[in-house]
Amino acid sequence: MRMKQITIAGAGTLGSQIAWQAAFCGFEVTVFDVFEEGIERGKKFHESHADHFIKERNASPEEVEKTKARLSYTTNLEDAIKDADLLNESVPEKLEIKKSFYRDVSKLAPKKTIFTTNSSTLIPSQIAEAVDRPDKFLALHFANGIWDSNIGEVMGHPGTDPEIFKQVEEFAKAIGMVPIPIHKEQNGYVFNSLLVPFLNAAIDLVAREVSDPESIDKTWMIGNRSQLGPCAFIDIIGMETAYNVNQMWGEQLQDDHRLALAAYIKENFIDKGKMGVSSGEGFYSYPNPSYKDPGFLIK
Amino acid sequence: MRMKQITIAGAGTLGSQIAWQAAFCGFEVTVFDVFEEGIERGKKFHESHADHFIKERNASPEEVEKTKARLSYTTNLEDAIKDADLLNESVPEKLEIKKSFYRDVSKLAPKKTIFTTNSSTLIPSQIAEAVDRPDKFLALHFANGIWDSNIGEVMGHPGTDPEIFKQVEEFAKAIGMVPIPIHKEQNGYVFNSLLVPFLNAAIDLVAREVSDPESIDKTWMIGNRSQLGPCAFIDIIGMETAYNVNQMWGEQLQDDHRLALAAYIKENFIDKGKMGVSSGEGFYSYPNPSYKDPGFLIK
Numbered sequence: 001m002r003m004k005q006i007t008i009a010g011a012g013t014l015g016s017q018i019a020w021q022a023a024f025c026g027f028e029v030t031v032f033d034v035f036e037e038g039i040e041r042g043k044k045f046h047e048s049h050a051d052h053f054i055k056e057r058n059a060s061p062e063e064v065e066k067t068k069a070r071l072s073y074t075t076n077l078e079d080a081i082k083d084a085d086l087l088n089e090s091v092p093e094k095l096e097i098k099k100s101f102y103r104d105v106s107k108l109a110p111k112k113t114i115f116t117t118n119s120s121t122l123i124p125s126q127i128a129e130a131v132d133r134p135d136k137f138l139a140l141h142f143a144n145g146i147w148d149s150n151i152g153e154v155m156g157h158p159g160t161d162p163e164i165f166k167q168v169e170e171f172a173k174a175i176g177m178v179p180i181p182i183h184k185e186q187n188g189y190v191f192n193s194l195l196v197p198f199l200n201a202a203i204d205l206v207a208r209e210v211s212d213p214e215s216i217d218k219t220w221m222i223g224n225r226s227q228l229g230p231c232a233f234i235d236i237i238g239m240e241t242a243y244n245v246n247q248m249w250g251e252q253l254q255d256d257h258r259l260a261l262a263a264y265i266k267e268n269f270i271d272k273g274k275m276g277v278s279s280g281e282g283f284y285s286y287p288n289p290s291y292k293d294p295g296f297l298i299k
Numbered sequence: 300m301r302m303k304q305i306t307i308a309g310a311g312t313l314g315s316q317i318a319w320q321a322a323f324c325g326f327e328v329t330v331f332d333v334f335e336e337g338i339e340r341g342k343k344f345h346e347s348h349a350d351h352f353i354k355e356r357n358a359s360p361e362e363v364e365k366t367k368a369r370l371s372y373t374t375n376l377e378d379a380i381k382d383a384d385l386l387n388e389s390v391p392e393k394l395e396i397k398k399s400f401y402r403d404v405s406k407l408a409p410k411k412t413i414f415t416t417n418s419s420t421l422i423p424s425q426i427a428e429a430v431d432r433p434d435k436f437l438a439l440h441f442a443n444g445i446w447d448s449n450i451g452e453v454m455g456h457p458g459t460d461p462e463i464f465k466q467v468e469e470f471a472k473a474i475g476m477v478p479i480p481i482h483k484e485q486n487g488y489v490f491n492s493l494l495v496p497f498l499n500a501a502i503d504l505v506a507r508e509v510s511d512p513e514s515i516d517k518t519w520m521i522g523n524r525s526q527l528g529p530c531a532f533i534d535i536i537g538m539e540t541a542y543n544v545n546q547m548w549g550e551q552l553q554d555d556h557r558l559a560l561a562a563y564i565k566e567n568f569i570d571k572g573k574m575g576v577s578s579g580e581g582f583y584s585y586p587n588p589s590y591k592d593p594g595f596l597i598k
Contacts, residue, residue, distance in 0.1 A: 043368050149522050178596060180518050186509045190518045193504055194529060197496035205492055210485045219489045223448050224532070226525035230493060233523070297477060 003171055004028055007113075009101065010090035011042025011073075014118060017146045018088055018175075020049040023070040025175045031073045032080035034091075039073045046071065046183040051134055057147065060132040081109045086171055090118040098122065099130035106132035109268055116140035120192065121248075123185040124157035135161040137295070140168050141189055142177070144237065152177030153189040195233070196245060202230030203242070206265040206283075213283040217291050232291050235282035270283055302384040303327060306412075308400065309389035310341025310372075313417060316445045316476075317387055319348040322369040323362070324474045330372045331379035331389075339473070345370065358402065371584055379410045385470055387439055389417040395594045397421065398429035405431035413463055415439035419491065420547075422484040423456035434460040439467050440488055441476070443536065451476030452488040494532070495544060501529035501562055505582075506563040512582040516590050531590050534581035538568040 004027065019042070023029040033039045050068065053059035059067075074080050081087060087109065091101050098119065103204040104223035105115070115137045117127060124139050125133040131137040138156040143149035152172030156165050169179040180190055188196060202220075205211050211219075217229025234242050243265045250258035269275070269282060290296060303326065307318040310332040318341070322328040332338045349367065352358035358366075373379050380386065386408065390400050397418065402415070414436045416426060417466060423438050430436045437455040442448035455464050468478040479489055487495060491520030501519075503508050510518075516528025533541050540566045549557030568574070577582035589595060 143522055146564060148524070151518050151521050153518070178517055178521060180510065180514045182510050182514075184509045186504070186507075190504060190510050190515055191522050193509075194497060194500045194515070194519055195522070196492060197500050201493045201496050205485070208483065208485075210483045210492075211479065211481050211489050214479075215479045216489055216493070218477055219450050219452070220493055222450050222477060223442055223490050223494070224523070224525050225447070225527045226523050228524045266430065 003167075003174070005083045005085050006030070007032060007080050007084040007087045008090070009033075009077075009080070009087060009105070010092075010118075011038045011045070011092060013045070013144055014144060014146070015088075015090035016042045016045035017049070017144075018090070018118070018142055019071060019199060020067065021146055022175045024053070024059070024067045027070065027175070029071050030069060030080045030084070032077055033073075033075060036075055039075060042073065045286055077104060078108045080264055081105055081113065084109060084113045086114045086116060086168070088116045088118055093119060093121055095122060095126060098127050102127060102130040102137075106130070114138075114168065116168060120189075121187070123187060124155065124160070125185055128157050128159060134159040136164050138165060138240060140172060140188075143191060146177070150177050151180050151191060153180045153182055153191065155182040155185060157185060187286040199230050199234055199242065200246070200258070203234070203261045203264065204257075206231070207261065214290060214296075217299060221291075222297060229291060231283040232289065235284055235286075235289070238276040238278055239265050239282060241274060243270055302466075303382050304382045305329070306331060306379050306383040306386045307389070308332075308376075308379070308386060308556075309417075310337045310344070311389060312344070313343035313441055313443060313445070314387075314389035315341045316348070316443075317389070317417070317441055318347055318370060320445055321474045323352070323358070323366045326369065326474070328370050329379045330370060331376060331382070332372075332374060338374060341372065376403060377407050378403055380412065383408060383412045385413045385415060385467070387415045387417055392418060392420055394421060394425060397426050401426060401429040401436075405429070413437075413467065415467060417441055419488075420486070420549065422486060423454065423459070424484055425455050426441070427458060433458040435463050437464060437467060438488075439471060442490060445476070449476050450479050450490060452479045452481055452490065454481040454484060454488060456484060473530060476582070498533055498541065499545070499557070500528050502533070502560045502563065503556075505530070506560065513589060513595075517596055520566055520590075521596060528590060530582040531588065534575040534583055534585075534588070537575040537577055538564055539574060542569060 006022050006027045006029045008015050008029060009032045011031050019029050019031045026184055031042050050064045053064055091097055115131060117139050118180055128134045128137055138160045141153040143151055154168050162267060172179040182189055202216050205216055206213055213231035217231050220229040243262050246258040246262035274281045277286050280286045304396045305321050305326045305328045307314050307328060308331045318330045320329050330341050349363045352363055355512050390396055414430060416438050417440055427436055437459045440452040442450055453467050481488055481564040501515050504515055505512055512530035516530050519525060519528040542561050545557040545561035549561055572578060573580045576585050579585045
């Protein structure tokens, strides 16, 4: 199957990135959001992506114009989905909202449409019962900043058709992602399964005053031959996410250690307005964090 | 204090690297080992470091000759330590062996000598009682492959003199390491505190067949902007170490999950002679593992 027509549901940070990237790669993309304000926000994101692509990603003005021409926007789900080969959904991360969305879209989508969820915390099995075509339903999950972190994690549920799984891998490739096949359902997929214990180890070292963020990041950057240490990484994903992940799983698993890490982040960062890169301060100060200094690793 | 004379106790893999590096950086280095065979092994390591420095680290034949001239070897501890400004100890990783070594060397070393341990699994407090100068005793810990992973983790115990701590940081810098100050005793220091949960998360994903080593490493290399994924890292440190860490802590903490990871490594790798880079096979095949292919991240 040669895909052409893509529907992106949810015009937030990540949905807008995916829509832009798919359009840039030649797909016809319809962006759906329930709210008119959502659509307006999505259009603003796309203006800034256009700038970014010209200034920092060597895109020509013609390429950017063609990308814009391939994007359309609607708050009408029936219009949005009517000719879609593939849907990628980034609606709010609540099970009931997702299920309700899939019940609606199941009624409206043509038979050919493959449904993919970009959910980070839910696994496909939890949603599949709300879908009319479970064999064509699976996760295609992106990491924030999809141009630098260009992974597309592909994860089915036991009822997903293997042929559809392959088609979604191909689609991920076609929009410039490296497809990461996941063969069993896994909370956190691959990346967050590695990232969360790693970042928590770093928060723990800082919270217990064993070492400081700069020393911790240096250690990792040298030892793992990496451009990004854990404290810098937390600043990028934001203190709110670092807090939420630990608070949510801490409560769910009654894990006092995770709750303590969440409390540390709240007290020392969130309560002081230090939200990470987005607020200009976290473990580092932005826009020029010390870890990007050329001499950082030899000081 | 300007240091000049260094004693390296233990001529194994890491001790020999540290001795070579200190001599290369201009220090007079005495290598001590209890056994004549240990000394012979250390000399062989130094021959191969000489080759390595000329072929891969742009060292001139003159520099290498000077380095060799600064190295001497002895099985006599009294000779080894008699004029040392600093001792770095990499004797076998058993508390009783370490303590016994420090009792001996305490009697023989001049007052000026700073004692540093390269122990990975013991913390300075566990050893300090065997030392006659606890204020001049602390850890200076190196990572294997000290030329690429040039970190020197510095960790005292509550009785360490802060001035001595600083001098050891300076020494680490003087031999080309990035000093990582650690302000509270921490099993695993900084690097292994980050590394172990991260590597275990990867082993867990492979063992449960959630994903495959190549996909896991790709995900990390892209997402953490790193040249080294966790499975490649395990191959480098070796399956035996990956097994030992999990088996030891699994027993100590009665942690079934770690014991299961250890069992997985034993059954699937060690029992089959796949020890990692050292045996030519682990998660990858060597000397040309696929993760080093230029196209690895875009396949």
